[in-house]
Amino acid sequence: MPADERVLAHLAALDIEFEELECDPALADTKQFCEAYGYPLDRSANTIVVASKRPPGVQVACIALASTRLDVNGLIRKRMGVRKVSFASPDETREVTGMEIGGVTAFGLPPGVPIWVDTEVLDRDWVILGAGTRTAKLRLDPAALHRIDGLEPVEDLAVSPP
Numbered sequence: 001m002p003a004d005e006r007v008l009a010h011l012a013a014l015d016i017e018f019e020e021l022e023c024d025p026a027l028a029d030t031k032q033f034c035e036a037y038g039y040p041l042d043r044s045a046n047t048i049v050v051a052s053k054r055p056p057g058v059q060v061a062c063i064a065l066a067s068t069r070l071d072v073n074g075l076i077r078k079r080m081g082v083r084k085v086s087f088a089s090p091d092e093t094r095e096v097t098g099m100e101i102g103g104v105t106a107f108g109l110p111p112g113v114p115i116w117v118d119t120e121v122l123d124r125d126w127v128i129l130g131a132g133t134r135t136a137k138l139r140l141d142p143a144a145l146h147r148i149d150g151l152e153p154v155e156d157l158a159v160s161p162p
Contacts, residue, residue, distance in 0.1 A: 002022070002131075002133055002135035002136050003020050003131035003132055003133060003135075003136040003138065004099065004103070004108060004131060004132025004133050006098070006107075006108035006132060007105055007107045007108035007131055007132035007138075009108070010107040010108045011107055011138075014107075014144070014147040014148070015147075016107075016140060016144040016147060017140065017141070017144075018138045018139060018140040018144075019138070019139040019140070020131065020136055020137075020138060021037070021128070021131075021136060021137040021138070021139055022135070022136060023037075023131075023134065023135055023136055023137050024036070024135075025102075025133075025134035025135050028100075028102030028103060028130075028134035028135070029101075029102050030044050030046055030066045030102075031066070033128075033137065034066065039128055040067075041065070041066040041067040042065050042066070042067040042124075043065075043124060043126065043127055043128060044065070044066040044127065044128045044129075045063050045064065045065055045066065045121045045127045045128065045129050045142070046063070046064060046065075046066055046104075046130075047061055047062070047063050047104045047105050047106050047129065047130055048061070048062050048063075048064070048070060048087060048088075048104070049061055049062075049087070049088035049092065049093045049096050049097060049104070050062055050070065050072055050076055050080070050085050050086070050087060050088065051085065051086065051087070051088040051092055051096075052080055052082035052083075052084065052085050053082075053083075053084040053085060053086055054082060054083040054084040055082060055083075058080055058081075058082055059088060059092075059096050059113065059114075060076070060079075060080060060113070060114045060115070060116055061096075061097070061104070061106060061109060061113050061114065061115045061116070062076065062115075062116050062117075062118075062157060062158075063106055063115065063116070063117040063118065063121055063129075063145070064117075064118040064120075064121065064157060064158035065118065065120055065121055065124075065127075065158065067160070067161075068118065068120065068158035068159060068160055068161070069158055069159055069160075069161050070118075070157065070158050071156065071157060071158060071159050072085055072086065072087065073085065075154070075156055075157060076116075076157065079116070079154070096110075096113060097109055097110070097113070098110065099130070099132050099133070100133070100134055102130070102134045103130045103131060103132055103133045103134045103135075103136075104130050104132075105129045105130035105131060105132055105138065106129065106145060106148055106151065107129075107132070107138075107148070108132050114150065114152070115148060115150060115151045115152065116151075116152050116153075116154045116157055117142075117145055117151060117152070117153055117154065117157070118153075118154060118155075118156075118157035118158040119153050119154065119155045119156075119157075120158065121142050121145070122142050122143065122145065122146075122153055123142075124142055125141065126139055126140065126141055126142070127139070127140065127142045
C-alpha cells in the first residue's frame with residue numbers, strides 16, 4: 001500500500017504494529033475519509049501544524065481527535081510562547097513536514113519538530129492517523145505514540161466543539 005517510506009521506516013524503527021488502510025486521495029481529508037469508509041470521527045486523529053505569526057518561525061505538530069478542535073488561540077498559543085498563531089498553510093505544512101495535508105502524521109517528521117498530543121487521543125484503544133500520503137491511513141494503538149522521541153501529551157490541547 002502507498003504509505004510514505006519515511007513513515008514506514010519510522011514505524012519499523014519504533015517496532016510499532018499497525019494496519020495500513022488504503023485511501024482514495026480525493027477522500028483523504030478526515031471528515032470525507034470517515035464518511036466514505038465508515039470510521040467514527042472520535043477514532044480518527046488529525047496531525048495539524050500550528051505556526052506562529054508574531055513572531056514568525058515557530059511551529060508545532062498537534063495531534064487531536066477529529067471530533068474535537070485544537071485550542072489554538074488559548075492553550076497552544078500560550079505554550080508556544082508567542083503572540084499570534086494560526087494553522088499552517090498547506091505550503092508551510094509541506095515545508096515543515098514534507099507531507100501533504102490529509103496525510104500528515106507524527107511518524108517520519110523531521111527532527112526538531114515538537115509534537116504535542118491531546119491526552120484524549122491516548123485514551124482510545126485504537127485510532128486512525130495519516131500515513132504521510134493522501135493514499136493511505138494507519139490504524140494503531142495510540143499508546144505507541146509514546147515511543148516517538150520528544151512527543152509530549154498535553155491535557156486540553158483540544159476542546160469539544162460548541
